[in-house]
Amino acid sequence: MASRRMETKPVITCLKTLLIIYSFVFWITGVILLAVGVWGKLTLGTYISLIAENSTNAPYVLIGTGTTIVVFGLFGCFATCRGSPWMLKLYAMFLSLVFLAELVAGISGFVFRxxxxxxxxxxxxxxxxxxxxxxxxxxxxxxxxRSLSC
Incomplete structure (x- = not known):
């Protein structure tokens, strides 16, 4: 039984490493979304007021989404390091929900372009x-x- 366990240990180590790298990349995308949301709120206010008939909440949505992804990205790294099955299942469910939300957003953007x-x-x-x-x-x-030199 011990030899079988020794055979799977490198595989588990490799999978943990890949999941930590994926979680870190996921965390970085959350930081980027958060930064774009803050940048949009601070510097693009005049453009947003021009193109939106009413006040738009797009920067706030980006800030909220980025913050959520940062938190869950850190949770994913922690769950992977800990190796807790229920934490990994919760992280997998969250990643599935994020994938579905991105799919819906992409299809909506294409349909309503x-x-x-x-x-x-x-x-x-x-x-x-x-x-x-x-x-x-x-x-x-x-x-x-002025910014476009017109």
């Missing part, structure tokens, strides 16, 4: 036609034109 483009064109045209120089949309148009 024309509506997104039309909304952007309509709101930008509306901002240009109703330009008065004083409201937030007019300042956003000015900012876009």
């Amino acid at each position: 024309h509506e997104i483009k039309d909304t952007f064109l309509r709101t930008y045209t509306d901002a240009m036609q109703n330009y008065n120089g004083n409201d937030e949309r007019s300042r956003a148009v000015d900012h876009v034109q």
Whole structure:
């Protein structure tokens, strides 16, 4: 029985190493999402106010998603190091949910790509036609034109 256990030990070590690397990459993507959300909230506020008819929560969604992924990425590394079966099962369930959410987001973006483009064109045209120089949309148009050297 001991020889069989000795044969599987390198395989388990290899699988643990791969899972830790995957969890670390997953954690890095969470940090990137978090950084993009914070960057979007701080620096893209004028652009977001220009293209969105109402206030958009996209930066907050990115910040929340990034934070969640960072927490669960750390949980995955901890579960792998610990080797606890229930923690690994919970981590696998979370990864499955994240995969399904990404699949739904990708399909939705593909299906609604024309509506997104039309909304952007309509709101930008509306901002240009109703330009008065004083409201937030007019300042956003000015900012876009300055940054694009128009």
